[in-house]
């Protein structure tokens with residue numbers, strides 16, 4: 363039984379309906395006279411809020427306004443979000459979320475039901491998770507340690523906003539029940555000197571801790587979360603390059619974990635490449651892949667694409683020969699002593715090139731290799747230059763070029779330039795939303811290769827299937843499920859389905875994922891009908907009667 367006063371009820375975003383509390387509810391819960399007299403519908407509330415939203419001058423003001431709604435009333439927030447998915451995605455999520463992360467402490471008004479865990483006080487982990495869950499049945503956690511936020515680096519505790527934002531997209535896109543989620547930040551310190559010097563900084567004020575103490579802290583969090591919430595799907599976001607893959611590998615065979623930057627990005631890029639090949643009528647086996655920036659995302663994507671070559675019949679040794687990674691050092695060679703474990707399988711031999719020692723830039727590497735696919739996850743803006751792109755286009759009819767670094771200010775190229783420089787031949791997807799490019803009478807739709815197009819459906823499918831693990835098979839099924847939505851024969855067709863259809867195809871992704879989980883016998887409960895299992899966990903932003911265990915105690919009673 364949960365007890366509230368009428369006043370507390372109005373400030374509980376999971377229960378509050380504001381002016382939509384009916385007369386009967388106002389009588390029952392003591393709300394008469396502490397709300398304006400008129401009773402509104404959800405539609406009226408949404409219309410009024412949207413009108414106010416439109417009056418906000420900047421993207422940041424719009425986001426702050428929407429967060430105020432979220433803090434007060436989840437149903438209203440998600441009703442609005444679902445009515446305006448395309449318009450709100452760049453406001454609630456990337457790129458505007460980057461501004462709120464950089465200014466989180468200064469802008470702070472409300473913890474938004476997040477859990478803040480400090481490496482200095484691991485003894486509070488259990489209590490903090492219990493208190494923020496507040497008796498709710500948590501099925502999904504998005505956790506970050508803030509070290510590698512998008513491409514903007516280390517933001518310590520302020521990174522919690524990426525966990526909050528990713529969860530909002532889960533609900534808006536796939537219908538994950540917002541009362542079953544928890545955003546968590548693991549604050550292990552920060553190396554961001556600006557934050558350490560900032561009086562307003564709300565995080566732990568010391569350098570970031572690595573190594574044994576850090577991993578012990580992560581272990582304690584995972585163990586406690588798994589104990590408290592046995593049906594948990596645990597999503598890791600924006601960990602640093604030295605920890606992200608290590609953490610995923612540590613847990614992926616034991617519990618249901620997902621790393622969005624490694625696996626989510628791998629799925630969306632594979633889907634984008636399959637979409638591009640559908641347009642160009644080329645085979646994957648003929649592609650030569652180059653990654654610019656071979657960190658968490660870059661190496662994760664390469665590994666997913668390489669798996670696809672293998673799945674389509676190539677031997678792993680042969681498949682690897684199609685891959686070239688370029689990072690700060692230039693083209694990565696196997697004699698380098700600073701390669702990450704994830705880069706090593708793709709490092710090349712110097713003997714393959716007459717001028718190996720000169721391949722220290724992207725330009726030199728592109729000239730030497732002539733990739734057919736170029737994916738940017740480098741965090742370095744403007745690095746896909748006109749001369750590099752033209753060099754690539756000189757050797758392949760339909761170059762596949764995905765500048766994926768986020769947010770907008772970090773993208774390796776603009777879609778519009780890529781289309782112009784290649785005379786409309788490039789098959790482009792970007793990390794952030796891009797307007798269609800008008801060029802020589804054709805409107806080129808630009809796909810958004812952002813993991814947000816897949817992680818909501820993947821999560822919904824995995825949760826609905828009660829899957830014990832998230833496997834490569836499920837990941838591959840999710841990637842393949844995005845095909846067939848775009849008409850590849852349309853001039854200027856996008857390589858990925860449009861964000862405006864996000865809610866629809868999230869169901870497609872969920873179905874493919876859940877079906878594979880059941881086929882692999884990973885479900886913890888019996889599932890006869892996958893579609894029904896998904897529908898059963900789906901949440902819609904509609905008001906319903908408050909649960910029987912919600913008890914409102916009026917003052918003086």
Ligand SMILES: NC(=O)c1ccc[n+]([C@@H]2O[C@H](COP(=O)([O-])OP(=O)(O)OC[C@H]3O[C@@H](n4cnc5c(N)ncnc54)[C@H](O)[C@@H]3O)[C@@H](O)[C@H]2O)c1
Nearest residue numbers: 512513603655656657658659689690740767768793812813
């Ligand atoms: N579109 C998406 O869905 C998506 C998903 C994940 C990451 N990303 C973006 O990809 C970028 C990288 O993210 P990450 O998590 O992999 O970060 P990361 O820090 O793990 O990797 C970045 C890599 O780029 C390399 N790099 C830095 N400067 C370079 C330079 N001058 N030349 C070549 N390489 C250089 C780094 O050494 C590192 O290996 C970010 O901007 C992020 O927003 C996009």
Ligand SMILES: O=C(O)C[C@H](O)C(=O)O
Nearest residue numbers: 456512513623768812813
């Ligand atoms: O957050 C995003 O927009 C995608 C991705 O996870 C990233 O880190 O850039």
Ligand SMILES: [Mn+2]
Nearest residue numbers: 512599600623
């Ligand atoms: Mn990310």
